[in-house]
Amino acid sequence: MKTLRSAAVTTAAVGLTFTSLSWASAAPGPAFLAASQLPPSLTAWAAGPVTAGLPDDFCTGNTAPKAASKYRLFHTxxxxxxxxxxxxxxxxxxxxxxxxxxxxxxxxxxxxxRAENPNLDGEAFYWGALPVEEGAHVYSIDTFDPVGGANDVSLYSVGRDGRTVTVVAWGQLGDASDAAVKAFQKTTTTAVNKLY
Structure with a gap:
């Protein structure tokens, strides 16, 4: 496990309560994760519809081309x-x-x-690469609000199969010890394998 850095972060920004070839011309199309393929939770996961464009995410922003992207939200x-x-x-x-x-x-x-809110504490880690297709990389971001006392932890992964790229993000209240990293790594492997 490699430490990226420790810094002040905003809980709301990293929390998940949070042109290119057109999608239609790619055949066969990549498949999204099913709710049952996410890390285990105390209550069942529910999957939303597949939606064109990009989700609202401070960390990844509009890095990917919106016209060539689709996303799916999940919640418990x-x-x-x-x-x-x-x-x-x-x-x-x-x-x-x-x-x-x-x-x-x-x-x-x-x-x-940190530039937005220097009063919050946080820690990020790079959990390494996963040997699936052209590879995937896993990260975690753990934040603590010393004023409100709230802890949030988020996991991110970026993976690729050929010319198709996926980002999977997971988050919940709690600290790094509550993060289901191994289960998330399995979810990431599944996500990349389902691209084609």
Whole structure:
């Protein structure tokens, strides 16, 4: 496990309570995760519809091309939720660059969050690469609000199969010890394998 950095972050920004080739021309299309393939939770996961565009996410922002992307939101009855974004790039070279750009956005998220609110504490980790298709990378962001006393933890992964890139994000109230990293790594592997 490699520490990225410790810094002040905003809980709301990293919490998950949070052109290229067109999608239609990619055949067969990539498949999204099912609710049952997310890390176990105390209550059942529910999956929303697949939606065109990009979800609202401070860390990844509009890094991926909106016209070539779709996403799906997931939630439980408790304070746990997740989302998956899939982007079909115009070429494998552009997909590789997109992975680099997304990883950079996640790795530098603390710097941008710290600039917004220097009073909150946080810690981020890079959990390493997963050997699936062209690879996937897993990160965690743990935040603590010393004023409100709230803890939030988020997990992110970026993976690629050919010219298709996916980002999976998971978050809940709690600290890093509550993060289901191993289960999330399994979810990420499944997500990348389902791209084609």
């Amino acid at each position: 009855e408790l304070d746990t939720n997740a989302r998956q974004t899939i982007t079909v790039a115009a070429s494998e070279a552009k997909a590789k660059q997109l992975v680099t750009n997304l990883r950079n956005r996640i790795e530098t998220c603390f710097d941008r969050l």
